[in-house]
Amino acid sequence: MTTSKNSWLLAGLACLAVLSACGPEKPTAPTATGDVWNGAANEPHRELVPGLDLWSQEHRRPPPQKAEATAPGYILRAKRHREFMQAGVPVEYHSRGNPYPATTRFILDGGRLYKSHCAACHGASGQGDGEASRDLTPPPALLAYLIDRPRAVDEYLLWSTSEGGVQFGTEMPAFKTVLTERQIWQIVIYMRAGFPNAGETGLN
Structure with missing residues (x-):
């Protein structure tokens, strides 16, 4: 009886050995080369x-973060936006909307004024790439981007252009001493029209 049990045990062990040999190959450790x-x-x-x-x-x-995102100049350029978001515009600019229509004549006149007073810093199409922009810290605002943002309401644009940026550490002059309010509104109309030139809009 004992011999029979031993035979069955040996047979079982032999089967296990065969099955182990036929199983999937064990992964090998990576070599040290x-x-x-x-x-x-x-x-x-x-x-x-x-x-x-x-x-x-x-x-x-x-x-790393983009250098321009943390550069002192770009931090300065954001000061006006923070001021507007926290306190709004000064009282004299509250609820000041553009009273002039976006006619062809106003767009054309605004374009001429923009070219004479703004393009040197802000660029011909509002990209902040004018010739004078290279030496400015902070760099000029990207007007083509700004004009489509929710904060670019009329009172904000009138305030920014009229008062300039000295109070915020920028070199933008206060254009209220150079331009009439009507002329500033003409520039705003021109920017809202997408900075067109005469050839693009049919203005002659």
Whole structure:
């Protein structure tokens, strides 16, 4: 009886050995050739950039913020916006809307005024890339972007243009000493029209 049990036990062990031999191959540990910390998945990168270590501190740190987002000039340029959001415009500019219609003549006149008084800093199309902008800190406002923002209400634009930016640390002059209020509104109309030139709008 004991011999029979031993035979069955040996037969069972033999079957287990056969099944183990037929099972999936065990994964092998990576060899120590090359930089094992980069791993096989990064081999293509190592071919493009020899010695690249994606686990190094340089590659693991978060990407830096854009320099312009934290530069002192850009922080200064945001001061007017913060003032407007927190306190609004000065009392004399409250609820001041543009009383003039966006006629062809007003757009044309506004374009001439913009070219004479604004384009040197803000650029011909309001991109802040005028010739004089290179030496300004903070850089000029991107008027083409600003004009479509919710804060660009008439009273904000009249206040900004009339009073300039000295109180906020910018070099924009106070145009109320140079232009009439009517002329400032003409410039606003021109900007709201998309900074067109005569050829684009059919203005002659």
